[in-house]
Amino acid sequence: DVVAENYTPRVMASFGLDYEVLRAANERIVLVALSGFGATGPWRDYSAFAFPTEEVSGLAYHNGVPGGPPMLAGHSVTDVFAGAMGAVAVLAALERREHTGHGDYLDLSQIETLTTFLAAPLLDAQLNGRDGARRGNDRDEMVPHGVFPCLPTGEWLAVAVRDDRDWRALCSAIGDDELAADPSLATTAGRLAQRERVHGALAAWTSVRDGSGAAALLQEAGVPASAAMKPSGLLADDQLWETGFFALIDRAVVGVHPYPGPVVRLADTPATFDRPAPLYGEHTAEVLAELLGIDEAGLAELRRDGVTSVEPGSQDWR
Numbered sequence: 001d002v003v004a005e006n007y008t009p010r011v012m013a014s015f016g017l018d019y020e021v022l023r024a025a026n027e028r029i030v031l032v033a034l035s036g037f038g039a040t041g042p043w044r045d046y047s048a049f050a051f052p053t054e055e056v057s058g059l060a061y062h063n064g065v066p067g068g069p070p071m072l073a074g075h076s077v078t079d080v081f082a083g084a085m086g087a088v089a090v091l092a093a094l095e096r097r098e099h100t101g102h103g104d105y106l107d108l109s110q111i112e113t114l115t116t117f118l119a120a121p122l123l124d125a126q127l128n129g130r131d132g133a134r135r136g137n138d139r140d141e142m143v144p145h146g147v148f149p150c151l152p153t154g155e156w157l158a159v160a161v162r163d164d165r166d167w168r169a170l171c172s173a174i175g176d177d178e179l180a181a182d183p184s185l186a187t188t189a190g191r192l193a194q195r196e197r198v199h200g201a202l203a204a205w206t207s208v209r210d211g212s213g214a215a216a217l218l219q220e221a222g223v224p225a226s227a228a229m230k231p232s233g234l235l236a237d238d239q240l241w242e243t244g245f246f247a248l249i250d251r252a253v254v255g256v257h258p259y260p261g262p263v264v265r266l267a268d269t270p271a272t273f274d275r276p277a278p279l280y281g282e283h284t285a286e287v288l289a290e291l292l293g294i295d296e297a298g299l300a301e302l303r304r305d306g307v308t309s310v311e312p313g314s315q316d317w318r
Contacts, residue, residue, distance in 0.1 A: 001026055001103070002090055006034040006082075006110075008045045019105040029103040030093045032086050038109030048110060050076035057114035062121055065136040081117070082110040143191035144170075147228055148203045150211035156228040157211045159202065159218065164188065166223050173221040174205045251276035281310035 003022060005012055012018045012033070019031045033039060036048020037056075051072050054060040064071035086108050093104040115122075121132050137146035139160075147156040161167050164187060171180035179201055184190045191198050206214055211227035218225035229237065235258060240246055244265070246258040262271040288294045288308070302308045 001029045002094075003029060003031045004034065004086065004090075005031070006036075008047060009033065009035055009039045010045050023103065027102055028097060030090055030097065030106065031103070032090050032093075032106040032108060034082050034086050034108050034110060036110050038112065039107040050078040053078045053111050053114060057111040058118050058121070059114045062118065062132060062134060064134040066134055066138070068134060070134070078110050078114060082108065082113045085113050138195070140192060141188065143188055143195055144198050144202050146199065148199070148206040150206045150209055150214055150227070152210075155211045157206045157214055158226050158228055159206075160224045161191075162224070167191065169221040170202075170218065170223050173218055173223065174202070176201060176205070247273045249273075249276045252279060279310075280312050281308060284308050284310070 003017075022029045022031055035044070036053055037043040037046055048056075054072055054077065055070065057078075059077070060070040060072055062070075063073065086106070089106045089108060093106060097103055124130055124132055139145045142160055142162055145160050147158045149155070150157040159170075161170055167185070168180065171177075179185060179198075185194060185198065215225045215227050227233070234240060235246070245260055245263070247261050248256055249259050250256045259273075259276075261273040265271070285299055285308075288299060288302070289296075294302070299308070
């Protein structure tokens with residue numbers, strides 16, 4: 001009794017499945033609508049997908065290198081953020097329903113979801129009348145902060161020095177007595193003024209060292225550091241296998257492969273991860289027969305009309 005959809009607002013009504021219709025059938029139903037721009041306003045019926053919403057929300061404006069153009073995140077962060085916020089909204093509606101007995105209509109705009117992540121830039125524009133500048137990996141409150149070349153060639157090491165204690169630990173770990181003894185670098189403000197020098201010195205150290213080994217050395221000194229992992233590296237990461245993030249599952253057609261499992265591990269009721277995702281239409285007949293009481297003749301008619309199928313691409317959606 002939860003319905004989730006992310007059409008433009010006009011679509012569900014054109015299907016005859018808007019909230020009023022659904023509520024008439026079941027007053028406990030919860031409908032969450034994750035449209036691009038929300039159910040009201042001049043853009044309500046505009047179509048949207050991830051990349052344009054990053055631009056409209058203001059998120060892309062703050063992403064990119066100094067002096068460069070706005071930069072997209074590289075994957076569909078809109079879908080992830082809106083889906084997560086939608087899930088929390090549904091939980092809140094279900095909690096409310098436990099007390100009232102009634103469902104709810106949840107209007108969730110994808111661009112508004114992204115804009116909530118821009119609290120600091122919004123306040124800066126409101127209070128100071130400025131839009132800020134793209135900073136890449138630089139942070140004024142942490143120096144050095146960024147990714148630095150390491151071995152194998154083409155790999156990168158991420159390092160973040162949070163404060164003056166981290167700076168002293170970094171200098172000790174990399175064995176640079178000259179940096180450690182320079183009083184002009186003892187504070188964040190001093191290092192900020194000489195950021196290029198600091199970053200250059202760190203890059204000279206990382207560029208001749210294995211990324212994983214350098215990260216371990218810095219972590220042991222208390223300095224946050226990590227190799228910038230590629231997907232192939234993640235699949236071989238001992239940490240992820242040790243915690244049970246990956247599991248080997250045998251799936252028909254494709255064989256045995258590692259799959260990511262639940263990231264939340266409940267002590268008393270741990271999630272099981274022992275069967276693959278269903279094949280295309282694998283359980284359709286079972287659901288229609290057991291839950292809706294459709295007999296074999298009815299199922300055959302649905303398959304013949306292209307309403308259901310167990311073969312991808314067999315329907316003509318035109």
